[in-house]
Amino acid sequence: MSTRSVSVGSLEIGGNNPVRVESMLKTPLEDPEECAIELHGLAEEGCEMVRVAFPDPSKAEALRILLSQAEIPLMADIHFDPDLAVLSLKAGVPAIRINPGNMGSPERLAEILRLAADRQAVIRIGANSGSLSGTQLAEAGNDRAMTLVRAVEEQLRFLLKHRFENIILSAKSTSIPETIRANALLSERYPYPLHIGITEAGPDLRGVVKNSVGIGILLNQGIGDTIRVSVTGPSVKEVETGYSILNALEIRRRGFDLISCPTCGRRRIDVQALVQRILPSLGTLPDGFSVAVMGCEVNGPREAAHADLGISGSPNGYILFSRGKVITTAGTDNLEEVLKSVLDRIGPK
Numbered sequence: 001m002s003t004r005s006v007s008v009g010s011l012e013i014g015g016n017n018p019v020r021v022e023s024m025l026k027t028p029l030e031d032p033e034e035c036a037i038e039l040h041g042l043a044e045e046g047c048e049m050v051r052v053a054f055p056d057p058s059k060a061e062a063l064r065i066l067l068s069q070a071e072i073p074l075m076a077d078i079h080f081d082p083d084l085a086v087l088s089l090k091a092g093v094p095a096i097r098i099n100p101g102n103m104g105s106p107e108r109l110a111e112i113l114r115l116a117a118d119r120q121a122v123i124r125i126g127a128n129s130g131s132l133s134g135t136q137l138a139e140a141g142n143d144r145a146m147t148l149v150r151a152v153e154e155q156l157r158f159l160l161k162h163r164f165e166n167i168i169l170s171a172k173s174t175s176i177p178e179t180i181r182a183n184a185l186l187s188e189r190y191p192y193p194l195h196i197g198i199t200e201a202g203p204d205l206r207g208v209v210k211n212s213v214g215i216g217i218l219l220n221q222g223i224g225d226t227i228r229v230s231v232t233g234p235s236v237k238e239v240e241t242g243y244s245i246l247n248a249l250e251i252r253r254r255g256f257d258l259i260s261c262p263t264c265g266r267r268r269i270d271v272q273a274l275v276q277r278i279l280p281s282l283g284t285l286p287d288g289f290s291v292a293v294m295g296c297e298v299n300g301p302r303e304a305a306h307a308d309l310g311i312s313g314s315p316n317g318y319i320l321f322s323r324g325k326v327i328t329t330a331g332t333d334n335l336e337e338v339l340k341s342v343l344d345r346i347g348p349k
Helices: 032-045 057-069 082-091 106-118 134-139 144-161 176-189 204-220 235-248 271-282 298-302 335-346
Strands: 005-008 011-014 020-024 049-053 074-078 095-098 122-128 167-172 194-196 226-228 257-260 290-294 309-314 317-322 325-330
Touching: 005 122, 020 235, 032 049, 032 057, 032 235, 057 074, 057 082, 074 082, 082 095, 082 106, 095 106, 106 122, 106 144, 122 144, 134 144, 144 167, 144 176, 167 176, 176 194, 176 204, 194 204, 204 235, 226 235, 257 271, 271 290, 271 309, 271 335, 290 298, 298 309, 298 317, 309 335, 317 335, 325 335
Parallel strands: 020 049, 020 226, 049 074, 074 095, 095 122, 122 167, 167 194, 194 226, 257 290, 290 309
Antiparallel strands: 005 011, 309 317, 317 325
16 A cells, blocks of 8 residues: 555545545536435445546536535546636535646646645546557557556656645556556555556446456555446445455455355255345444355355354254354244344344
C-alpha cells in the first residue's frame, strides 16, 4: 500500500488506512431524487466514496443539492471542460477526478489546482486505456501499460510543479495484464495512494470475474488503497463484490463469511436449498463470523472445522457444529428452531 494518505472529507485513504470501497452513481444528475435513493443504497451497502459524473454546467445546482444530502464523500468526475472542475469545487466536492491531458491549457489547470488547494480538495489523476491517443501509444512503442503510466506521470509532474500533493493516482485498462503492470510501476515509483480497478469489465459473472482477478492480484501484491469494481449492473453489486474480494483475501471483513461445499455424490442434502433456507435465520452476524453449509458429515465438522458455526447433512437430518465439535442435531422440521437456539448460545452477545 502507499506511504502517503489523503483526506476526502472525513475519509482517510492510503497509508495505514483500510482499503476503501468505492462506486459510481449510475443515475444522471438530472434525476436528483433517484440519485439520492441510489446514493443512500450505496451508503447502506458500505460504500465509502461515490464518484458522480458532472458533464454539464447546468447540473451544478443538482450537484450542490446532492452534496447536501450525501452520507458519504462525493468525487466529481470531470472530462474535457476545466470549467466543470471549477464549478464542482465551488459547489463543495471534496475531490475531483480528472483525465490526463483533457483539462485544457496549463493556465486553466493551474487555476483548478489553486482552488483545490484552497479548499483542501483531493485530485485523482485517472488515466484510462480507452482515452490513450495514437501519439501517446507510438511514443511508448505501443506498450499500453507504459502509455498509461506516462499519461499519469505527465499530469503528476504538472501538479508537483505547482506544489500540489493532495493526490490519488489511477491507471485502468479493460486488460488485466495491462492494469496490473501499470499499477505495479506506479506503486514502485510514487508514494501516493492508488485507486485500482478494471475498467469496462462487462456484465454479471464476466464483470465480477475480471474485477476479482485483476483487483485481487494487485491487492495480494500490496498494491491499491481504494477500489472500484466496475460492472454493467446495479452499483450496489459493485460494492458487494468489492467487499467480497477483500473478505476473500482476508484484507478486510464486512458481514459474515458464508462457506459452502460444491457438493458431490456423497451429499445427503440439497446444499443450495439449505443455504437459502437458513439465510433469514442468520440475521446480523458480526463481521468475520463464519458459517459453513456442507453436504455431508465428511465435509462437515472435518473440512469445515474452522467455522464458527456449521451445518452439514447426516443420515438422519442435520449436524450442527462449531470449531469442529458437534453441538447438536436437527431434523428437517425443526432446523430453524435448533439453529436459533445454537446462535443464542455461541453467537455474538
